[in-house]
Amino acid sequence: MPVVNKKKDSPIQDPSSGFMEPFLLHLADNALILGHRNSEWTGHGPILEQDIAISNIALDLIGQARNFYQYAAKKINEYPDRVVNSKTVTEDSLAFLRDAWDFKNCLLVEQTNGDWAKTILRQFFFSLYQSFLFEGLQLSADKQVAAISEKAAKEVAYHLKWSSEWVIRLGDGTEESHNRMINAIDELSKFTEELFIPASYELEAAKHGVGIDLTLIQPRWKEKMEAVFEEATLPTQKLKEKLWQGLFGKEGRHTEQLGYILAEMQFMQRAYPDSEW
Amino acid sequence: MAIKEEIIQLLNEINDPEIPILSVMDLGIVRDVKIDGEDLEVIITPTYSGCPAMEMIQTNIRKCLSEHGYKNHKLTIVLSPAWTTDWISEEGKNKLLSYGIAPPTPKQHTCKPALFHEQEAIQCPLCQSYNTRLISQFGSTPCKALYQCNDCLEPFDYFKCH
Numbered sequence: 001m002p003v004v005n006k007k008k009d010s011p012i013q014d015p016s017s018g019f020m021e022p023f024l025l026h027l028a029d030n031a032l033i034l035g036h037r038n039s040e041w042t043g044h045g046p047i048l049e050q051d052i053a054i055s056n057i058a059l060d061l062i063g064q065a066r067n068f069y070q071y072a073a074k075k076i077n078e079y080p081d082r083v084v085n086s087k088t089v090t091e092d093s094l095a096f097l098r099d100a101w102d103f104k105n106c107l108l109v110e111q112t113n114g115d116w117a118k119t120i121l122r123q124f125f126f127s128l129y130q131s132f133l134f135e136g137l138q139l140s141a142d143k144q145v146a147a148i149s150e151k152a153a154k155e156v157a158y159h160l161k162w163s164s165e166w167v168i169r170l171g172d173g174t175e176e177s178h179n180r181m182i183n184a185i186d187e188l189s190k191f192t193e194e195l196f197i198p199a200s201y202e203l204e205a206a207k208h209g210v211g212i213d214l215t216l217i218q219p220r221w222k223e224k225m226e227a228v229f230e231e232a233t234l235p236t237q238k239l240k241e242k243l244w245q246g247l248f249g250k251e252g253r254h255t256e257q258l259g260y261i262l263a264e265m266q267f268m269q270r271a272y273p274d275s276e277w
Numbered sequence: 278m279a280i281k282e283e284i285i286q287l288l289n290e291i292n293d294p295e296i297p298i299l300s301v302m303d304l305g306i307v308r309d310v311k312i313d314g315e316d317l318e319v320i321i322t323p324t325y326s327g328c329p330a331m332e333m334i335q336t337n338i339r340k341c342l343s344e345h346g347y348k349n350h351k352l353t354i355v356l357s358p359a360w361t362t363d364w365i366s367e368e369g370k371n372k373l374l375s376y377g378i379a380p381p382t383p384k385q386h387t388c389k390p391a392l393f394h395e396q397e398a399i400q401c402p403l404c405q406s407y408n409t410r411l412i413s414q415f416g417s418t419p420c421k422a423l424y425q426c427n428d429c430l431e432p433f434d435y436f437k438c439h
């Protein structure tokens with residue numbers, strides 16, 4: 001990529017606005033980790049068309065991650081003191097050379113695929129969240145965040161439709177598929193609360209008009225989720241169940257699942273530094 | 278001195294690696310060509326965030342411009358306004374049809390988020406029947422959905438609205 005004229009097109013020039021880096025990494029990490037999880041289905045999908053569908057969703061998510069990582073790298077490189085060993089930060093170094101405690105993704109996206117029901121429910125919860133998130137971020141005071149979000153929102157609309165229809169198909173399907181959805185709700189509902197608990201950098205981002213107020217989208221998320229669950233004949237009161245102890249993915253406190261993902265995803269770069277393909 | 282028409286002529290020859298019947302101009306991803314003396318800037322926008330063809334398209338544009346003596350070129354990627362299938366040229370839509378891919382319909386009903394929404398009838402590119410059905414919203418590339426014709430039974434790709 002050509003070297004970009006520093007600061008010229010960056011709306012945030014105040015070095016004190018340190019929320020940008022973690023905020024962008026959080027958005028990128030969410031997309032990368034769920035994209036990676038979904039890609040684990042490639043070649044293993046229940047039927048060919050759905051294998052292709054989930055692989056396409058993985059591709060969209062990894063594309064979103066790349067956009068946010070590229071922008072984060074640009075921001076980080078604007079502050080020379082942030083650059084370690086005079087090595088320029090790149091989208092690849094951010095994805096492949098940070099450790100689990102540096103990752104700022106939500107706990108939901110790192111959870112294992114389980115069966116198709118669990119994968120579907122995870123996608124539904126997250127796509128619904130992303131649909132409201134990107135709707136808001138399209139109006140971000142940061143032009144590049146707005147641009148990435150505008151693009152991503154169109155993709156998420158398809159992910160949400162696809163996963164909603166699958167929640168209904170499975171929930172209102174056979175006894176077996178219904179029970180599998182119930183199990184998925186048991187396993188995943190405790191991770192939904194975190195989506196709406198702002199980390200410090202999200203609060204700062206919202207204060208500067210770059211991010212959004214998550215508490216405003218929570219009721220909208222819940223309402224839409226319950227409407228789909230109702231059509232899927234799934235119980236909604238299950239979701240009130242509470243949380244994890246001490247964990248907070250947005251600030252790097254993850255479940256053990258993330259370590260396994262990174263071990264696989266980062267192996268090549270760790271074993272053969274700077275290798276390209 | 279670079280002439281805009283000349284550059285566009287060159288870009289007309291660069292094809293989408295995944296749908297080679299379409300040039301990057303047909304696809305509508307070239308947003309602008311700016312010429313300032315010896316400097317040339319081509320501005321493009323990606324179709325989908327993760328479209329794997331984008332890297333190859335960029336490489337091909339650079340290679341083509343360099344080979345034609347435009348060493349001083351710059352390739353800029355912009356994300357906003359986001360690409361939409363509305364930007365596919367009429368010629369591009371006709372090319373898609375001749376290639377066996379149903380072009381995006383002018384009324385973009387498929388963007389409606391309503392669940393299990395009745396899709397607008399997509400015409401079979403082979404027998405022209407409107408009696409077709411959606412197999413999957415996601416097809417062989419990010420930009421396509423998979424359909425099947427109920428009359429001639431042929432499965433076909435639909436360049437879905439975006």
Ligand SMILES: [Zn+2]
Pocket residue numbers: 401402403404405406426427428429430431
């Ligand atoms: Zn037909």
